[in-house]
Amino acid sequence: MNEQTGRTMLSARWIVGHAEGRHTLVHRGEIVFERGQVIFVGHGFPGVVARRIDYGEALIAPGMIDLDALSDLDTTVFSYDNHPEWKKGRTWPQSYMDRGPYEMYSPDELAFQKRYAFARLIRNGITTALPIASLYYREWGETYAEFSAAAAAAEDLGMRVYLGPAYRTGNPVVSDNGAVSLFFDEERGLRGLADAVRFCKDFEGKSFGRVRTMLAPDRIETCTETLLSQTALAGTDLAVPVRLHCNQGRFERDTVRHLHGKTSVEWLDSLGFLNRRTLLPHGTYVSPSRNMDEAGNDLDIIRERGSVIVHCPLVAARHGDALATFSSFREKGMRLALGTDTAPPDMVLNMQVGMLVNRVLDRSVTTVRSEDYFDAATVGGADALGRPDLGRLQPGARADIVVFDLATPDVGPVIDPIQTLMLTGSGRDVRSVFIDGRPVMEERVIPGVDFDAYGRQAQRQFDAMTAKYPDRTVHHPPMSEIFSSAYPLVESHSPTRG
Numbered sequence: 001m002n003e004q005t006g007r008t009m010l011s012a013r014w015i016v017g018h019a020e021g022r023h024t025l026v027h028r029g030e031i032v033f034e035r036g037q038v039i040f041v042g043h044g045f046p047g048v049v050a051r052r053i054d055y056g057e058a059l060i061a062p063g064m065i066d067l068d069a070l071s072d073l074d075t076t077v078f079s080y081d082n083h084p085e086w087k088k089g090r091t092w093p094q095s096y097m098d099r100g101p102y103e104m105y106s107p108d109e110l111a112f113q114k115r116y117a118f119a120r121l122i123r124n125g126i127t128t129a130l131p132i133a134s135l136y137y138r139e140w141g142e143t144y145a146e147f148s149a150a151a152a153a154a155e156d157l158g159m160r161v162y163l164g165p166a167y168r169t170g171n172p173v174v175s176d177n178g179a180v181s182l183f184f185d186e187e188r189g190l191r192g193l194a195d196a197v198r199f200c201k202d203f204e205g206k207s208f209g210r211v212r213t214m215l216a217p218d219r220i221e222t223c224t225e226t227l228l229s230q231t232a233l234a235g236t237d238l239a240v241p242v243r244l245h246c247n248q249g250r251f252e253r254d255t256v257r258h259l260h261g262k263t264s265v266e267w268l269d270s271l272g273f274l275n276r277r278t279l280l281p282h283g284t285y286v287s288p289s290r291n292m293d294e295a296g297n298d299l300d301i302i303r304e305r306g307s308v309i310v311h312c313p314l315v316a317a318r319h320g321d322a323l324a325t326f327s328s329f330r331e332k333g334m335r336l337a338l339g340t341d342t343a344p345p346d347m348v349l350n351m352q353v354g355m356l357v358n359r360v361l362d363r364s365v366t367t368v369r370s371e372d373y374f375d376a377a378t379v380g381g382a383d384a385l386g387r388p389d390l391g392r393l394q395p396g397a398r399a400d401i402v403v404f405d406l407a408t409p410d411v412g413p414v415i416d417p418i419q420t421l422m423l424t425g426s427g428r429d430v431r432s433v434f435i436d437g438r439p440v441m442e443e444r445v446i447p448g449v450d451f452d453a454y455g456r457q458a459q460r461q462f463d464a465m466t467a468k469y470p471d472r473t474v475h476h477p478p479m480s481e482i483f484s485s486a487y488p489l490v491e492s493h494s495p496t497r498g
Contacts, residue, residue, distance in 0.1 A: 006050035007034040008437065010401065012058040014417040017041040018392035023375065025417070031060060033399035036208075036436035041393050057407035058431065059417040062393050063127025063160075063400035064347045065381025067243070067310045068281045068339025071117040071131030071150070072110075073462050076318060076342050081484060088482050089473035090136065091174045096472045097183060104137040104465050111149035116458055118150075118159045119449045121345050124427035125402035127435050128160040128381065128390060130243060130279070132341060135218055136472075137465060140185075141167040141192040142216075144199050155207040156448070158440040160400065162241060162385070163211060164199060167192025168218040169227045172251070174474050182221065182255065189227045193217075193234065200238050210436060213240050220246035220264050221255045225271060232273045241385060243279040243310070244268075247286045247298075248321075265298040274305035279384060281310035281339055283329075284321045299332055308335045308384040311376065313354030315342040322357045326376075327367035337380040338373075346427035347377050355422055370422040399437035404429045 015026040018041070032040040032049060040047075082088045092101065105113070114131065121129050131150065135141060142165035154161045169189025170182045193215075200213040215235050217223050223231075223244070235242040246252065246264045253264065260267045265286065268274050286298040302309065311323050323329065329336055340350050351373040358368045382391030389397045404421065406414050408429060414420045421429075433441040440446065466483075470476045 007032060007039075007048070008051045008053070009045060009049040010053050010055065010060055010403070012055040012060045012403065013406070014059045014414075015041060016059070016061040016393060016418075018062075018394040018397070023371070023379070023392065031393060031401070033401075033434075033437045036399055036438070038393055038397045038399050039395055041395070055403050055431065057405075057414075059404040059406055059421070060393075061125075061402050061404060062378045062391050062397075063402050063433065063435065064125050064377045065128040065337065065385070065391055066121065066126045066340050066345060066347060067130045067279055067308075067337050067381055067384060068132050068312055068341040069117070069121055069126065069129035070133070070341060070343055070345060071129075072113045072133040072137075073458055073465070074343035075134060075136070076315065078483070080318065081486070082482065086174045086178060086180060087474060089469045091172050091180060091474075092136075092472055093474040093476075094173055094175050095474075095476070097171075097173050101139050101472075103139045104468050105461065107145060107149070109461050110146045111153065112457060112461070114146070114150040115153035115157070116454050117345075118153055118157050118161070119446055119451070119454065120343070122157060122159060122433050122435075122441050122446060123430065123444070123451075124345050124347060125404070125430040125433060126340075126345060126347055127400040127402065127433065128162075128385075130162045130214060130241070130339075132216075132281075132339075133166070135166060135168065135171075140171075140188060141165060141218070144195045147199055147203075151203050151206060151211050154211055157446065158210070158435045158438050160210045160390075160435055161212070162214045163203065164196050164214040164216045164240075165192070166216045166218045167196055167227075168222040169224045170222040172222070176474060178474070180251065184224060186224050186226060189224065190230070193227060193230060197234050197238065200240055204238075204240070208436065213238070215240060215242045217242075217244050219252065220244055220268070221252045225260075228268070228273050229271050232271060232275075235277060236275070239277075241277050241279055242273075243281070244273075245281050247280065248282040248284055250285070253285050263298055265301050269301050269305065274302065274307045276306035277386070278305070278307040279310050279337075280307055281341065282312050282316060282323070283309040284316055284323055299329070299334065303333050303335075306335060308337055310337050310339045310384075311354065312339045312341040312350070313357055314340065314346075314350045317353050317357055318342065322361060323354075325361045325367070326354060326358045326372070327362055330368075330372065335380070335384060336376050337384040338377045344427060348421055348425045348427050348429070351377055352422055352425075370416075370419045373422070374418050399434055401434040402430055403432040405431040
C-alpha cells in the first residue's frame, strides 16, 4: 500500500487546528494534506489541490489515541452483574491449573479478533491504538505469531498501532474454599519477554511507520522482580513504550504490599521501572488507601519520573471505581492520557463518563472542562508516545483525521463543537477517518469490512468460549449458576396440541 500522494483539501463548519502549543477552533476552515502529512490549516489555501471534500455541518478533528484499546471480544458482561468474580470464572481454579490451562481460541480466531477490534476502533474515530486483551482465556500469555497476524491486519486496514505480545510470570489461582493465591513460573515469563523483544526488533516501523512496537508485561501482581527489571532494561534499549497495568484494585494493592512491603509505585520505582516511556493504566489505587492525602508520595514519584497515567473512566465506572480525580491529577502536574479498555471503543462516551464522574466526585462543575478531556484523548496520548506529529492538526503533523457528523438529529444545535461532543456526541457520529492521509473509512464504510458478517463470527466465537467457562470456574458449576439472567428466561418450545 503506497502513501496517499495527491493533495487533498477537507472543509467543514469546524476544524480543530493547533497553534502555539494548544488546540484552536477554526470556523468554516480548510485543512490540506499530501503524502500523509498536514500542510495547511486555516482559511483560503492558495495552492492547487487534487481532491476537495466539503463535509458541511461537521467537526474535523485530530484522530484520537487509545493507549489501552481492547483487541479481543469484550467480556465485561461476565463480571457486570455476576459476583463475586472468583466464583464466576474470572480466576482460574486450582483444578484447572492442575489439568493444565489451554488456549480457548484458535490462531485463526485470535487473528479475527484483532482485525474485528481494529475495525471497530477506526469506526469510533480512534486512529492510534495500543491493544490490550484478557489473558483469562489463554494458555498463559500472548504469542509472536498472533501479533504477526495483528500487524498484518493493521497494515491492511491502515490502522496506526503499537503492538507487542503480553507476558507474565504469575497468575491468580482460587482454591475450593475461595482463597486466592498466586502461582509463579518465572522461566515461562522470561521466555515471553524474549519473544516480545524479538517481535519489537522484527516489526518496529513496518507499514510505512504505522506499525510500531511496545513491551506489555500484563499486570504488576503477576510479574516478578526479575521480569520487570529486565523489561525496564529492554524498553530502554529498544526505545519503545512499556505499558504495565497497575494501581487498579484491592487485590493488587494488598498482594504487592504483602510480597514486597511497598506500594505498587514504590516497588516499581525501586526497580528502576518508571520513566517517561512508562504507561500506567489505570491509576485508581495509587497508594495504600484511597485517601488522596495519603496518595501524595506515589503521585509525586510518578510525576517526577515523568510516567503517564492512562485513565480509563468508562471501564472503571462499570466496576464501581474511578480516578479520584482527573482534575486533581492535572493540578498536581501528572501526565495523563486515555484508554477505553472495553467495548464499544467509544472514546467520546469514555470522555463523557470521565467528566461526569469527575464532577460528581469533586462536587463541582468548574474543576474540569470539555477541552481537558479532549486534550487527554489527543495530545495527551501523542505526548505519552513521544509523538509531536500525532494528536494535533498543524503543518508537519501526520494526517490522522476524524470527521464527526454534527447534522444528525441526536446531536442538536451547536455553539461549541467540543462541548457538544461531551453532551450529545457519540462514536457513532464518526463519519469518515483518514490515517496518514489515506481514507480508511468513508461515509461509515471501511473497505473490506462487513460488520454484519463480523458480528456473526464474533458471536459464534464468544458462544464457544463461554461454553468452556465451567472448565475454568471453581467447583465447575453449570452455566446457569455462573451467569445470571436479568429476568426469567423463557425458552421457545413446540406448543402442545390436543
